[in-house]
Amino acid sequence: MITFADNTFRLSTFETAYWFRVTQFGHLEHIYYGAPLPDDQSAEPLALKRTAQIGSSVIYCPKLTAPAEPEARRRRRPDTAQPAANVNDPGDDMYSLDVLCLEWSGIGKGDYRNAPAEIKMPDGTFTADFVYQSYRINTGSMGMDTLPSAYSGESNCETLEITTRDESNNVTLLLYYTVFADTNVITRRAVLKNGNKKPLTIRKIMSMSVDIPDDGFNLITLDGGWIKETNKHDRKLSYGVHVNSSTTGSSSNRHNPGFLLASSRATETQGGVYGFNLVYSGNHYGAAELSNHDIVRVQIGINPYCFEWLLNENERFETPEALMSYSGKGYCGLSQNFHDFINNHIVRGEWKNRERPVLLNNWEAHFFKFDREKLLELARSAKNLGIEMFVLDDGWFGERDNDRAGLGDYSVNRKKLPQGLEEFSGRIHDMGMKFGLWFEPEMVNEDSDLFRAHPSYALQTPGKQPARGRNQLVLDLCNPEVRDYIVENVTGILDTCNIDYVKWDFNRHISDACSPGITDQGKFFHSYIIGLYDILNRIFTPRPHILFESCGAGGSRFDAGMLCYCPQIWASDNTDPIERLKIQGGLSYLYPLSTMGAHVSEAPHQQTLRDTPLATRFNAAAFGCLGYELDLNVVSQVKLKEIKEQIAFYKRHRRTFQYGIFWRGEPDKDNKVVWHCVNKDGKAGISGFFQTQATASEGFDRLRMMGLDPKRVYTVTTRQQRLFIERFGGLIKHVLPVKPSPDGFILRTINKRYSLTDCVEKYTAYGETLMGGIMLNNQFMGSNYNKNTRLLGDFGSNLYIAKLKADS
Numbered sequence: 001m002i003t004f005a006d007n008t009f010r011l012s013t014f015e016t017a018y019w020f021r022v023t024q025f026g027h028l029e030h031i032y033y034g035a036p037l038p039d040d041q042s043a044e045p046l047a048l049k050r051t052a053q054i055g056s057s058v059i060y061c062p063k064l065t066a067p068a069e070p071e072a073r074r075r076r077r078p079d080t081a082q083p084a085a086n087v088n089d090p091g092d093d094m095y096s097l098d099v100l101c102l103e104w105s106g107i108g109k110g111d112y113r114n115a116p117a118e119i120k121m122p123d124g125t126f127t128a129d130f131v132y133q134s135y136r137i138n139t140g141s142m143g144m145d146t147l148p149s150a151y152s153g154e155s156n157c158e159t160l161e162i163t164t165r166d167e168s169n170n171v172t173l174l175l176y177y178t179v180f181a182d183t184n185v186i187t188r189r190a191v192l193k194n195g196n197k198k199p200l201t202i203r204k205i206m207s208m209s210v211d212i213p214d215d216g217f218n219l220i221t222l223d224g225g226w227i228k229e230t231n232k233h234d235r236k237l238s239y240g241v242h243v244n245s246s247t248t249g250s251s252s253n254r255h256n257p258g259f260l261l262a263s264s265r266a267t268e269t270q271g272g273v274y275g276f277n278l279v280y281s282g283n284h285y286g287a288a289e290l291s292n293h294d295i296v297r298v299q300i301g302i303n304p305y306c307f308e309w310l311l312n313e314n315e316r317f318e319t320p321e322a323l324m325s326y327s328g329k330g331y332c333g334l335s336q337n338f339h340d341f342i343n344n345h346i347v348r349g350e351w352k353n354r355e356r357p358v359l360l361n362n363w364e365a366h367f368f369k370f371d372r373e374k375l376l377e378l379a380r381s382a383k384n385l386g387i388e389m390f391v392l393d394d395g396w397f398g399e400r401d402n403d404r405a406g407l408g409d410y411s412v413n414r415k416k417l418p419q420g421l422e423e424f425s426g427r428i429h430d431m432g433m434k435f436g437l438w439f440e441p442e443m444v445n446e447d448s449d450l451f452r453a454h455p456s457y458a459l460q461t462p463g464k465q466p467a468r469g470r471n472q473l474v475l476d477l478c479n480p481e482v483r484d485y486i487v488e489n490v491t492g493i494l495d496t497c498n499i500d501y502v503k504w505d506f507n508r509h510i511s512d513a514c515s516p517g518i519t520d521q522g523k524f525f526h527s528y529i530i531g532l533y534d535i536l537n538r539i540f541t542p543r544p545h546i547l548f549e550s551c552g553a554g555g556s557r558f559d560a561g562m563l564c565y566c567p568q569i570w571a572s573d574n575t576d577p578i579e580r581l582k583i584q585g586g587l588s589y590l591y592p593l594s595t596m597g598a599h600v601s602e603a604p605h606q607q608t609l610r611d612t613p614l615a616t617r618f619n620a621a622a623f624g625c626l627g628y629e630l631d632l633n634v635v636s637q638v639k640l641k642e643i644k645e646q647i648a649f650y651k652r653h654r655r656t657f658q659y660g661i662f663w664r665g666e667p668d669k670d671n672k673v674v675w676h677c678v679n680k681d682g683k684a685g686i687s688g689f690f691q692t693q694a695t696a697s698e699g700f701d702r703l704r705m706m707g708l709d710p711k712r713v714y715t716v717t718t719r720q721q722r723l724f725i726e727r728f729g730g731l732i733k734h735v736l737p738v739k740p741s742p743d744g745f746i747l748r749t750i751n752k753r754y755s756l757t758d759c760v761e762k763y764t765a766y767g768e769t770l771m772g773g774i775m776l777n778n779q780f781m782g783s784n785y786n787k788n789t790r791l792l793g794d795f796g797s798n799l800y801i802a803k804l805k806a807d808s
């Protein structure tokens with residue numbers, strides 16, 4: 001809900017309030033963002049006080065000794081839209097923009113903090129002073145012309161549109177606030193309009209800027225690189241500007257656009273946490289600046305890096321939409337806000353809130369070396385295990401036998417698929433599975449028919465050798481002809497081959513950012529992303545049945561902009577579950593599990609060479625959209641049985657995993673990770689208990705479940721999983737009549753055929769007791785194994801399923 005009274009805008013969601021007011025000089029002063037407040041609470045006690053002048057500060061409008069104010073100082077009163085009563089209005093010697101909490105700030109008027117916009121104004125200066133004019137409240141969210149944005153759907157949203165102006169330049173800045181009350185998210189964005197005959201140049205323009213008093217904040221970012229995306233990093237916010245940005249041309253695997261500011265007292269379940277994110281897939285910029293008066297300025301928007309945008313008379317520029325949320329219920333509360341928001345207001349179309357199929361992807365099984373028979377053999381095995389969709393990854397087209405050739409030529413490689421793709425897709429459907437296909441439409445190999453025919457389609461800086469990444473160049477998405485080529489090529493295949501799923505890859509960062517079609521290369525990076533969105537719109541909006549999974553060499557484009565088109569994103573090329581605890585765990589702060597592609601692969605892992613139990617590979621991937629990515633035809637029968645059971649289990653609990661309420665636990669020990677998914681009705685939940693590295697003779701473990709009904713009784717059972725005797729190594733000689741060597745033939749043979757049932761625990765307890773913590777069976781402590789021993793060792797894990805007791 002949005003109201004305006006006592007000169008104050010009050011925006012409220014179910015569990016948050018966001019207030020700001022208009023000052024006597026027409027600036028928007030931020031008052032409060034936090035837990036709800038009584039409706040009749042005045043803003044005054046909450047506002048920052050201005051009762052003393054701060055030395056060396058610049059005063060916006062000091063008390064005049066001159067007889068009259070210049071015309072330019074006339075201000076309109078916000079509530080009446082009347083001009084200021086008279087030009088002799090008193091100034092205010094305490095009014096320094098540098099120490100106000102602001103919703104937006106200009107340049108050149110005494111605010112020396114990080115400016116939300118840097119604009120060379122029509123008068124040739126950088127001085128900009130945007131002053132309040134009027135407001136409007138609109139029902140629903142308001143879409144944009146060039147960029148995707150959140151939508152209201154069934155829920156009641158309102159959008160506040162505030163008009164501010166720099167009068168002397170005749171430039172208007174519109175600020176939009178959309179309140180998504182049901183999910184405790186408020187979105188913000190800005191639109192700049194040039195009403196001046198002379199052009200202006202935007203060097204920087206943020207989607208939002210807000211100043212909040214410090215609360216001993218920690219700044220939490222999700223950073224990394226290829227195969228180590230979105231690892232969480234935490235630091236105390238200290239004086240100066242801390243920047244979280246990307247310059248790769250995408251939202252990047254270096255720094256995810258989203259970040260948090262958490263009170264130093266916050267835990268997973270308690271304390272105040274703010275979250276910010278951007279509905280954008282290009283270069284982003286987020287900043288938190290702690291000022292010398294302990295005010296934190298938070299900004300997020302397009303990265304000003306290599307950005308310059310000329311705006312002629314009557315032209316407008318719209319920024320991407322920024323997301324903001326607050327929770328007083330700790331990190332989990334904040335994450336749950338964003339999860340609901342993304343599931344209900346970002347992801348759209350037929351796959352919104354729909355369970356995702358279990359897929360098999362052939363990449364790690366084959367790389368580029370496959371033929372029709374090999375694929376069909378793999379597909380048959382997948383079908384036997386209960387897999388629902390077969391995905392053919394890279395290598396099916398052109399001369400694509402390695403990553404040096406073929407990109408751009410999306411006609412089927414007849415050596416590999418002699419009967420074509422249509423026939424192959426038909427075979428997969430005949431087996432009773434859906435069929436998915438890989439593309440990398442934004443890229444080209446120089447060794448390709450496309451490049452030979454249209455070298456100018458690839459990004460190149462005139463007079464310079466283009467830089468290569470994975471032997472490929474980037475196509476110029478600013479060029480409409482290139483966009484048409486991509487749309488025609490991809491849709492030609494989608495419309496003839498019965499394709500249910502598309503994996504859209506993007507395997508390198510952008511370099512040589514230059515498009516001959518645009519006069520001003522400062523527009524390049526943003527125009528590229530607008531071009532990408534145009535392509536995605538044209539391909540996927542008319543084909544809503546297609547499940548679209550975005551991928552950027554793993555997770556280099558995991559952002560809310562892409563999620564407006566694709567319901568899920570491949571989180572990382574790293575499928576090692578211990579790394580996935582960090583990668584999926586990091587993502588979980590901002591994105592729901594329904595958006596994370598997570599696969600079980602072979603071990604030792606192709607990325608880390610770490611050997612992990614099959615059970616743990618599944619247990620981690622189950623907290624996401626499950627897939628398998630390995631050659632099933634070289635997996636032992638006993639492991640295939642385990643995989644079949646895993647898939648059946650996942651299907652039974654898939655809604656809980658993908659759409660349940662997700663909680664990160666706070667385990668007692670550093671070498672444990674605990675995750676929980678609980679049904680929205682609280683009747684059932686699943687907890688994953690993971691051990692990263694074992695210590696000798698591990699002590700007692702406590703499992704604290706989360707999100708259950710405290711007053712009702714639940715039964716808790718371990719998911720039955722197999723224990724492969726290879727885990728015992730040489731110890732096996734104590735129980736076998738023969739003496740096998742740990743890596744010898746006998747042990748390998750036994751291991752292929754037999755397995756033990758891993759320890760199963762059963763408990764009955766009140767939700768309250770389960771959430772307080774129950775003690776688990778002993779782990780293996782170096783001697784005396786029996787069936788009640790939890791054999792975790794390095795990288796072991798279990799899932800615990802809680803169900804409401806029927807009579808409870």
Ligand code: DGJ
Pocket residue numbers: 363393394438505507551552553554570572573
């Ligand atoms: C990178 C992706 O992340 C992988 O899953 C795979 O699709 C390869 N590209 C194929 O080239």
